[in-house]
Amino acid sequence: MEIIEIIKTRKSVRTFDGRKIAEEDIEKLFDYMESVENPYGIPVKFVPLDKGKYGLSSPVIEGEDMYIAAKVPKVEHCEEAFGYSFEKMVLYAWSLGIGTTWIGGTLNRPLFEKVAETGDDEYMMIVTPIGYPSSSQSKVDAQLRNAVKGDERIPSSKLFFDGDFKTPLDSAEEWLEAVRWAPSAANRQPWRIVKNDDKYHFYLAHTPGYSSGVDWDVQKIDMGIAICHFMCVKGGKLIIDEPEMETDEYAEYIATIY
Ligand SMILES: Cc1cc2nc3c(=O)[nH]c(=O)nc-3n(C[C@H](O)[C@H](O)[C@H](O)COP(=O)(O)O)c2cc1C
Secondary structure, three states: OOHHHHHHHOOOOOEEOOOOOOHHHHHHHHHHHHHOOOOOOOOOEEEEEOHHHHOOOOOOOEOOOEEEEEEEEOOOOHHHHHHHHHHHHHHHHHHOOOEOOOEOOOOOHHHHHHHOOOOOOEEEEEEEEEEOEOOOOOHHHHHHHHHOOOOOOOOHHHOEEEOOOOOEOOOOOHHHHHHHOOOOHHHOOOEEEEEEOOEEEEEEEOOOOOOOOOOOOHHHHHHHHHHHHHHHHHOOOEEOOOOOOOOOOOEEEEEEEO
8 A cells, every 4th residue: 555545544443343463463563663763863662562461441442452552751852753653653554454543541541651661751642552443333433533523634725834824835745635634632633834945844733722631742742643644755854943934822833844
């Protein structure tokens, strides 16, 4: 499957068919997890977790085989680095037919942090169940998808801009759809991109009043995911620039790709 196909067909899987993942698929996934990098150069460590051994579950997940947690050092840009690396793993899993769901809220956080052996200098931000997708959806899965409008996205004209935050970007390049269909916490899609010459400036449009009760900024994880989708399709180099752009009170500059 081409990367754009993987990105466009992936969705959160909350109902699995109860099968164990084939040895060869697990091996490929675990090997891949060892090799994942991100443009921030911040290491993200993946930790496979046996659900039976530790009694792990999530109230929104059914029929999963096991869980994967990931940890990142507590440093500047750790959220974006985490989002980028975790999404690389999610996309690779999907290419093998393995389903995932980013879980940052609907979990027993202290238990997952403990069994992932999270150090004082690390954040264990997200876990995912893994397994093969079921052909039917559990009731809670269907309700949740419906509540967050998981099958919908904000139109491109409100996300991608040309030169300033007022002029929608007129482009049919593949990266627009790739970024648009990225997953985000509660499907808020906080990414905004302003193209200036050959530079793409990424901004975080903070959802007013959004709080998730953790020490890190969850919407910066979303930004790392958007950057991952952009770079997977268009490539480029990431820098932290100083664009002189007029923004509103909610937009925070995150990074530039050129
Ligand atoms: C950082 C992050 C945290 C998330 N946390 C949860 C969660 O706790 N529980 C859950 O069911 N889904 C969670 N999601 C999944 C989103 O709800 C989902 O990606 C979004 O609704 C879009 O649907 P899709 O992934 O099927 O495209 C999370 C996604 C992200 C990126």
